[in-house]
Amino acid sequence: MKSKYQGYxxxxxDSxxxxxxxxxxxxxxPLVGDLYLPRDRAGVLAAVAVAGPFGAVKEQCAGLYAEELASRGFAALAFDPSFIGESGGEVRNVASPDINTEDFSAAVDYLSTRDFIDPEKIGILGICGWGGMALNAASMDTRIKATVTSTMYDMTxxxxxxxxxxADNADARYETKKALNAQRTADYKNGSYARAGGVVDPLPEDAPFFVKDYYAYYKxxxxxxxxxxxxxxxxxxTSALSFLTMPILRYSNEIRSAVLMIHGEKAHSCYFSRGAFAGMIKDNPYAENKELLILPGAVHTDLYDQKEIIPFDKIQQFFLTYLK
Incomplete structure (x- = not known):
């Protein structure tokens, strides 16, 4: 199968x-990204770094969001996180709660050094699993002035x-660790890394809705x-191993900068945003610039590419308000 738009x-x-x-x-x-810019630009721009979903690449949702933001006057960088896509890192096809949080800050490094971007007006946007990474980056990096998460997953x-x-109990986690560590041994003996498989294909008739939802997008x-x-x-x-013991949102309630979290009401994953938002505003003296927006009737992948559902006007206004 080939992508319709030259790989995208x-x-x-045209704009x-x-x-x-x-x-x-x-x-x-080394990281690789696509920088989207309005063709008719004047002066310095506010900028947004975009990544996600978890297991996707910049030619998919991140690029779609970045292209839309550029059409609205922002510089927008859609990038491949470490170990996937065109970005570097060995071994391939692994994720890291530490390194992939750092990737957002690396994007801020890059954007801060471009002469047509105002380093005081940089935000980030994370989709799905990279929504959690974005929140984690916002709790660490004070240069990030505003953060949007869309259909967020907390991968940890x-x-x-x-x-x-x-499976929130010690015995279940122990069995998961046993299986993953046995796979480590097998991988080392084989000199290669077993893959978990992407979205299931062919799609079983009895697949749960969220699996069908993913299939309809990725496959x-x-x-x-x-x-x-x-x-x-x-x-x-074995990519999941470090996520078992390294919760990424431990200090999210110390985020002082603005955060907008967006999720579909009917998304199987909506509980991630609800829980993360509650944790972020609890005992946070800077809770007044935090917002959770629940979209009635929307499912998880609606916020991947359905432009009539993704609230781009709201996202634009949020960044205009806080990247100033």
Whole structure:
């Protein structure tokens, strides 16, 4: 299957230009992104770094969001996080709560040094699993002036507790650790890394709705991308290990900058945003610039690419308000 728009899942409008850029994080891992800019720009711009969903690449949702933001006057950088897509890092197809949080700050490093971008007007936007990474970055990096999360997953919560916290007990976590560490041994002996598989294909008739939701995006012309892990062979099986013991949102209630969290009411994942928002505003003296927006009737992947549902006017106004 080939993407419709020269490797991308969305068209590039005439008013926006796209350029490939290269930068690196503080671990020295080279990162690759697409910088979207309004063609008719004047003066310095506010900028937004965009990443996600978990297992997707910049040619998918992140690029769609960045292209839209550029059409509204922002500089927007859609980037591949470490170990996936065009970005560097060995071994491939792994995720890290530490390094992938750092990737957002690396994007801020890069944007801060461009002469047509105001370093005091930089925000970030994380989709799905990178929504959690974005919140984590906002709790660490004081240069981030505003953060948007869209259809957010807390990857540490889902790995350590299971979906809907159904496996939130020590015995269940122990069995998961046993299985993953046995796979480590097998991988080392084999000299290669077993892959978990992307979105299941063919789709079983009795698949739960959220699996069908993912299939409709990642495995069809709508959202398929050649480098996307979810569209193809998935993450390394052992990629989940560090997420079992490293919760990423421990200090989210110390975020002083503005945060807008957006989720679909009917999304299986909505509980992640509800829980993360409650934790972020609890005992936070800076809670007044935090907002949770629940979209009636929307499901998880509606916020990947359905422009009539994604509240871009709201996102634009949020960034205009706080990137000043």
């Amino acid at each position: 899942t969305f068209p590039l409008r 926006v230009q796209r350029e490939k850029v290269h930068f690196h994080n503080r671990y020295g891992i 919560r889902v790995n350590a507790r299971g979906y809907f916290d159904a 069809t012309e709508r959202g398929y991308a050649e480098r996307s892990l979810n569209s193809n062979d998935g993450w390394n099986v």
